[in-house]
Amino acid sequence: MEQSCHAIFDSIEEGVFTVDLKWRITSFNRAAEKITGVPKMEALGRPCLEVFSADICQNNCAIRKALKENRPVFNLPVYMNRSDSRRIPIAVNATILRDDKGRMIGGVETFRDLSHLSELQRSFQEPRVFEKMVSKNNRMLEIFSTLKRVADSSCIVLIEGATGTGKELLARAVHKHSPQKKGPFVPVNCGALPDTLVESELFGYKAGAFTDAKMDKPGRFARAQNGTIFLDEIGDIPHSLQVRLLRVLEDGSYEPLGSVRPAKTNARVVVASHRKLDRLVGEGKFREDLFFRVNVIKLTLPTLSERKEDIPVLAEHFIQRFGRKKKKRILGFTQEAMAALMRYDWPGNVRELENAIEHAFVLCQDEKIGLRHLPDTVLADIHVAIGNAPATLKEIEKQAILRALQRNNWKKLVTARELGINKNTLRRKIVRYGLAAKNQGRSHDKTSRENPKQEANRSGTPGRVSV
Numbered sequence: 001m002e003q004s005c006h007a008i009f010d011s012i013e014e015g016v017f018t019v020d021l022k023w024r025i026t027s028f029n030r031a032a033e034k035i036t037g038v039p040k041m042e043a044l045g046r047p048c049l050e051v052f053s054a055d056i057c058q059n060n061c062a063i064r065k066a067l068k069e070n071r072p073v074f075n076l077p078v079y080m081n082r083s084d085s086r087r088i089p090i091a092v093n094a095t096i097l098r099d100d101k102g103r104m105i106g107g108v109e110t111f112r113d114l115s116h117l118s119e120l121q122r123s124f125q126e127p128r129v130f131e132k133m134v135s136k137n138n139r140m141l142e143i144f145s146t147l148k149r150v151a152d153s154s155c156i157v158l159i160e161g162a163t164g165t166g167k168e169l170l171a172r173a174v175h176k177h178s179p180q181k182k183g184p185f186v187p188v189n190c191g192a193l194p195d196t197l198v199e200s201e202l203f204g205y206k207a208g209a210f211t212d213a214k215m216d217k218p219g220r221f222a223r224a225q226n227g228t229i230f231l232d233e234i235g236d237i238p239h240s241l242q243v244r245l246l247r248v249l250e251d252g253s254y255e256p257l258g259s260v261r262p263a264k265t266n267a268r269v270v271v272a273s274h275r276k277l278d279r280l281v282g283e284g285k286f287r288e289d290l291f292f293r294v295n296v297i298k299l300t301l302p303t304l305s306e307r308k309e310d311i312p313v314l315a316e317h318f319i320q321r322f323g324r325k326k327k328k329r330i331l332g333f334t335q336e337a338m339a340a341l342m343r344y345d346w347p348g349n350v351r352e353l354e355n356a357i358e359h360a361f362v363l364c365q366d367e368k369i370g371l372r373h374l375p376d377t378v379l380a381d382i383h384v385a386i387g388n389a390p391a392t393l394k395e396i397e398k399q400a401i402l403r404a405l406q407r408n409n410w411k412k413l414v415t416a417r418e419l420g421i422n423k424n425t426l427r428r429k430i431v432r433y434g435l436a437a438k439n440q441g442r443s444h445d446k447t448s449r450e451n452p453k454q455e456a457n458r459s460g461t462p463g464r465v466s467v
């Protein structure tokens with residue numbers, strides 16, 4: 001009987017060990033040997049703290065927790081240090097062992113190796129390249145994944161997003177995946193055209209329509225025939241023209257200036273705005289009927305500060321792009337420079353980041369881009385953050401780490417990701433700068449977090465899709 005119990009014990013895939021009242025290991029199965037890297041004969045009789053070296057052991061022992069709360073602990077995600085110093089993520093269960101009379105005689109802990117799972121998770125978080133866009137942000141990935149279907153339909157697409165978030169790039173991607181991809185892509189920045197010119201630019205004119213109209217000029221709708229017209233900053237279209245625009249969007253017909261016969265367009269329409277169109281409707285600046293017409297499929301691009309995990313991804317992407325273009329090899333960023341990029345708010349979003357990297361790329365003669373290569377705007381933010389006292393690079397780094405930790409509620413994994421550094425490096429720096437002692441109680445190690453599933457953002461109108 002005892003033999004078969006041992007056989008069962010050793011065949012379990014989860015690591016299992018038991019301890020007595022002095023916290024000494026009394027049994028240790030084969031999977032525990034494999035996961036910890038400690039042979040059973042070495043483990044037996046030793047304090048569990050010496051053998052099972054996990055982050056929780058010192059202050060947050062799972063068996064003590066089970067004892068204190070008088071109930072088993074399930075699936076506690078922690079990191080453990082194997083005997084070969086490798087840190088691996090595991091999930092721990094713990095419970096108290098009692099005799100027939102209910103008296104505690106020890107505890108049992110079981111644990112699962114989650115390394116494969118976290119590798120899988122990491123691979124899901126690898127950046128994706130879609131057309132010319134790169135991102136690893138969930139909201140962006142959701143947009144990438146719906147885009148092909150959206151492009152395939154002939155619906156009007158509305159793209160909302162702050163300046164520089166990639167609206168035009170996305171509009172081009174819609175065009176490239178649409179049935180009209182062989183036709184032209186015609187962008188019109190409605191905000192950049194004087195009100196008096198918008199009409200003739202969009203719809204064109206006939207010779208003699210006005211004094212300087214010596215010959216016919218086709219408008220952008222005519223040029224976008226069989227292709228896509230991209231109406232950027234549609235919120236800036238003068239109110240007086242919005243009715244005419246509504247008509248083209250409804251049935252494709254419009255009248256060039258000075259023409260008596262209506263023209264027809266079959267162009268696919270993509271529109272964009274850096275302001276929320278429903279607000280403009282509320283303010284009386286945008287016609288409600290036109291809003292309903294364009295708000296069929298809405299894609300909302302997050303700002304760069306809402307997707308900080310994209311900063312290292314995009315920065316690397318731009319370095320490589322400039323490297324290919326300018327035939328110069330730069331390997332990456334120093335940690336201080338990356339920390340500064342992560343700290344800054346990027347009001348101009350991806351465009352501003354792209355310009356900052358180009359600036360640094362031109363100045364940099366080293367292997368890596370450092371703080372001194374970054375534009376003043378990015379650095380000014382750091383100086384403000386640390387006050388006007390003279391600062392060393394170390395002080396700047398310390399402040400950047402401190403702020404990132406505070407921003408992320410002292411969660412090391414997320415903070416390390418945000419700063420673009422390895423978690424062990426972050427751990428070392430926390431100790432080096434004395435940030436751990438004060439705040440250790442608040443820090444957590446979790447094997448998985450983040451990735452809140454971004455809910456599709458339904459607009460108020462039935463049948464309309466928002467991403």
Ligand SMILES: Nc1ncnc2c1ncn2[C@@H]1O[C@H](COP(=O)(O)OP(=O)(O)OP(=O)(O)O)[C@@H](O)[C@H]1O
Nearest residue numbers: 132133134162163164165166167168169274350351
């Ligand atoms: N996800 C991305 N990956 C790579 N490059 C990007 C990405 N998003 C934007 N860019 C780059 O950032 C710059 C700005 O993008 P784009 O012009 O599409 O932004 P926009 O929202 O249309 O700006 P604006 O509102 O000022 O017209 C471009 O050079 C574009 O190539």
